Amino acid sequence: MGVTKVADPSALFDRQREHLFFTWSAQRDVLPLTIVEAAGPRFRTLEDGWLWDLESQVYNVNVGHGHAHVKARMVAQIGTLPAAAPNAVLPIRAELGALLGARTGLHRAFLTTGGSEAVENAIKIARLVTGRSKIITRRNSYHGATLAALGVAGDVRKLPFARDLAPAYHVDDPYPWVDETPSSWVRNLTATLEREGPETVAAVLLEGFTGTNGMQPPPPDFWPQAHALCSAHGVLLIDDEIFSGFGRTGRWFAHEHFLAGAMPDMMVIGKGLTSGYAPLAGVVVSHAIAEHFERNKLWCGLTTYAHPVSCAAAVGAIEALDRDGLIDNARARGEQLGGRLRALVRSLEVVVDARGLGLMWAVELNRPAAPLHALYRERGAYVPYRDQTLFVCPPLCVTAADIDAIVDLLAAGLRMA
Ligand SMILES: Cc1ncc(COP(=O)(O)O)c(C=O)c1O
Structure with a gap:
């Protein structure tokens, strides 16, 4: 050691x-x-x-710390090719893409260096696909430290910048909730969509399981109804699994506890993706969204896109989650x-x-x-x-x-x- x-x-x-x-x-x-x-x-x-x-x-x-397999994967990639242009074709990128498709159940990923950047790109993708602009989130939520990610969430870390941020659209999510159907969270989401006009809403963005804003289990109808409302109105459902993903909640992704087989349209991933051994995060999208960008330009990019050593760390970490x-x-x-x-x-x-x-x-x-x-x-x-x-x-x-x-x-x- x-x-x-x-x-x-x-x-x-x-x-x-x-x-x-x-x-x-x-x-x-x-x-x-x-x-x-x-x-x-x-x-x-x-x-x-x-x-x-x-x-x-x-x-x-x-x-966990010092995992030999993750380190070995990274060292091997450093030996082969530690730096490459974003659009270069590499075995390690193809390998990670396939693993992500299999593990998330979604189709195609856009890889960033950190979670906030992944949320930014999820917002951009939602706007490009729907042609709408508003993003609805829960009041008790955090989605990252960059200005758009701070702006859409409710977390107090936005306060020093609040005056200059784009308006936010929050669902009130009181806790503890009263056991009733529909729950107050569902009623509040329905009311927010109606108030804003669903035809102006690009996405509902929800943490798979809320992290630093309190780890409150949602009412049982919240995720299924959020999914149903989004589907009914052509609003994309984005699941932020940056904190709760890669096994943290005892499933690969937290939404698996709540959605009974239904899928979000996009998932934002980070943190446990590489177990912190290298910076990597991303947005994974459904087949339909991937298809949209076959014809339409994906207006997203960054210098360290799908960094080869980070991809190797991610492959190693996913394999370690499985093997151990x-x-x-x-x-x-x-x-x-x-x-x-x-x-x-x-x-x-x-x-x-x-x-x-x-x-x-x-x-x-x-x-x-x-x-x-x-x-x-x-x-x-x-x-x-x-x-x-x-x-x-x-x-x-x-x-x-x-x-x-x-x-x-x-x-x-x-x-x-
Ligand atoms: C739910 C959630 N979304 C987004 C982020 C932002 O990720 P990053 O700090 O990698 O930019 C975090 C970070 O804590 C998070 O917990």
């Missing part, structure tokens, strides 16, 4: 900090996290020692994790709710989660959080014993909160 040698950690932090930004932070508030090695579901920092990686880095290292049985493992370990987290709601006053799917869980507290994040770092876990919610999203290679150790550690911290 490779270990990064660091002579003077605080000098390294200062040197990096001087010339490179850290994301989503006032720079002076960033605390050092010097990662020197990583294996399976954990990584080691100079500041904390070994930590359970409950953010899977950025919810992307699905196969990681999706079944995510489902089984998710049930174990969910059962234990729900027990904490019953036994600890500080825990208000625990909800999730597979290895994608949110634990809502009755107080801010930041102090617990700091405590857990001292005690052996890196636990992402937002406001009053902790997230528990380990790599899919966790064992039953790992889950027990993780929840014991979480519970001990919560008892001290």
